[in-house]
Amino acid sequence: MTGETAMVYLDAFHFLRGWLFLAAIPVVVIWWQTRRKSSAAELRSDWIAPHLAAALTVPGNSSRGVQPIDVIALVLLLLIGAAAGPTWSRAPAPFAAQTAPLVIVMQVTPSMEGTDVAPSRLARAKQKAMDLLELRAGARTALVGYAGSAHVVVPMSEDPGVMQPYLEGLSPDVMPIEGRDVAQGFALAQSLLAREASVGGIVFLLDELAAADVAALEDTSATGASVSQEGAAEDAPPAEGRKVASLSFLYLLPEDAALPSGPTGSTAHIVTPDGRDVAAVERSLASAYQRAQLDNEAQPWEDRGAWLVWPALLLLLLWFRRGMAVRWAAQMAFVLWVLQPQVAHADGWRDWFLTPDQQGWIAYQNKDYARAAEAFADPYLRGVALYRGGQYEVAAEEMSRLETADAAFIEGMAHLKSRGYRDGVRAFERALALDPAHEAAAQNLPVSKEIVTYVETTREQSDTGEDRGIGADDVVFDNESGKGVETQIEASDEDSPEAHLSTDQWMRTVDTRTEDFLKQRFRLEAAQRKSAETAGAQEAEQ
Incomplete structure (x- = not known):
């Protein structure tokens, strides 16, 4: 854990059930009274001759040392603290990535071919991009290249192998327009992050950032996504819809060069021969991502009370020492156990150490979803499991009882998995009614509507009920409106030429040199943008 992340957790530290600290009052009172009696008894022993006092005193029972009441009081206070539910982080969202998405924006201009940074600025930038991919261990990362225009080299992907050949193919020759348009690269990176489910970061690999570029980035971030939580202006747009939590600049300059200034709230570094610069960028991104996760009120807080149970158990080992037992301590421990809220109860010895949700999350991480569903006390987590x-049907029923957008979305996905497409449409519509900005529901709603329309149209046109498929794989749709007759259609063949390819699959099918492919694609994109700008200008004149 880095120092920045530790400070984020320290700011978020609180207790879920702070009222349980009232139980500490009788513990402290009894401890104080017991210690006073012990001190008074020691004072009375001063009235006796020393050789008689030594014979009448139990060894080690001095009030100046550690007494049994001290150990028991400390154990009870630790148990009270555990029952109060200390927390400093949110429970990880089951459907969300555990690391922030990142867009690497690389300057691809003739100045990046300078050799003052060996072997060249551009070669070092590519090396640092690969170092970032290795450090992030498969997290979602995209690559944007810019000169006079900006282009998506590789969209968001979790596979570093997809990015490497296109990263190697970047050179100033493939860029269609000369120049250094930093703002366009930033805007394109913002558009990529806007499609992600969580906030992310942008890191620039460049050799220069002019004052005009800094001003342009300030203006762009003020009207779009925030640069960072700390750097956002008071009159900036609301945080809803903002996806840029961290903005970093990695300059391809000699180590003794002056560090250029950047936009408010951003971080800047000069490349180093080792991985310190890349690690600093990742730390900044992780800190911003954790802070954004803590602000997500839809996620429950993670109870960390088990951390205090273990030291209490270690101290209880002293219970077996002679003279360490205190009669009322067991009674107080039983009372604390009764007072601790237990919404659900899972059988086994784990109940003494972990809450039901903690047990469920351990089973969930081990992909034992049936056991996780039984252990979870939180209805949302149980539905996810x-x-x-x-x-799917049980999950949909569980989520239908919750009035949250995320629960409605998962209900819709469960209906789609169980082929209840019309119910899925209703669930997605409910999710958008609860949260109009829910991106996943907005993306799945039109798809599910198209499926329903296709089912009704297909069955309306069919009047024989014949099986149109020729294969063994069938897909059966619901037909709530009763149009047409029951029929079956063949499942789509992934190997057919008409099947849609993902971006990564399409890139792998390119049968030409990477440089030539990027050059042609970038020229086509630049021409399309110019045509769109010309058409827009003509419409404005009319």
Whole structure:
């Protein structure tokens, strides 16, 4: 854990059930009274001759040392603290990535071919991009290249192998327009992050940032996404819809060069021969991502009370020492156990150490979804576990009882998995009614509507009920409106030429040199943008 992340957690530290600290009052009172009696008894022993006092005193029972009441009081206070539910982080969202998405924006201009940074600025930039991919261990990352125009080299992907050949193919020759348009590269990176489910970061690999570029980035971030939580202006737009949590600049300059200034709230570094610069960028991104996660009120806080149970158990080992037992301590421990809220109860020895949700999360991480669903006390987490375990109908019923957009979205996905497409449409519509900005529901709603329309049209046109498919794989749709007759269609063949390819699959099919492919694609994109700008200008004149 870095120092920045530790400070984020320290700011978020609080207790979920702080009222349980009232139980510490009788513990402290009894401890104080017991210690006073012990001190008074020691004072009375001063009235006796020393050789008689030594014979009448139990060894080690001095009030100046550690007494049994001290150990027991400390154990009880630790148990009270554990029952109060210390927390400093949110429970990870089951459907969200655990690391922030990142867009690498690389300057690809003739100045990047300078050799003052060996072997060249551009070659070092490519090396640092690969170092970032390795450090992030498969997190979602995209690559943007810019000169006089900006282009998406590789869209968001979790596979570093996809990015490497296109990263190597970048050179000033493939860029269609000369120049250094930093603002266009930033805007394109923003558009990529806007499609992600969580906030992310942007890192620039460049050799120069002019004052005009700094002003342009300030203006762009003020009207779009925030640069950072700390750097956002008071009169900036609301945080809803903002996706840029971290903005970093990695300058391809000699180590003794002056560090250029950047936009408010951003971080800047000069490349180093080792990985210190890349690690600093990742730390800044992780800190900003954790802070954004803590601000997400839709996620429950993670109870960390188990951390205090273990030291209490270690101290209880002293219970077996002679003279360490205190009669009322067991009674107080029983009372604390009764007072601790227990919404659900899972069988086994784990109940003494972990809450039901903690047990459920351990099972969930181990992909034991059936056991996780049984252990979870939180209905949302239980519904997610049911969904992951393939119990779609039960998961949909569980989520239908919750009035949150995320629960409605998972309900819709469960209906789609169980082929209840019309119910899925209703669930997605409910999710958008609860949260109009819910991107996943907005993306799946039109798709599910198209499926329903296709089913009704297909069955309306069919009047024989014949099986149109020729293969063994069938897909059965619901037909709530009763149009047409029951029929079956063949599942789409992934190997057919008409099947849609993902961006990564399409890139792998390119049968030409990477440089030539990028050059042609960038020229086509630049021409299309110019045509769109010309058409827009003509419409404005009319």
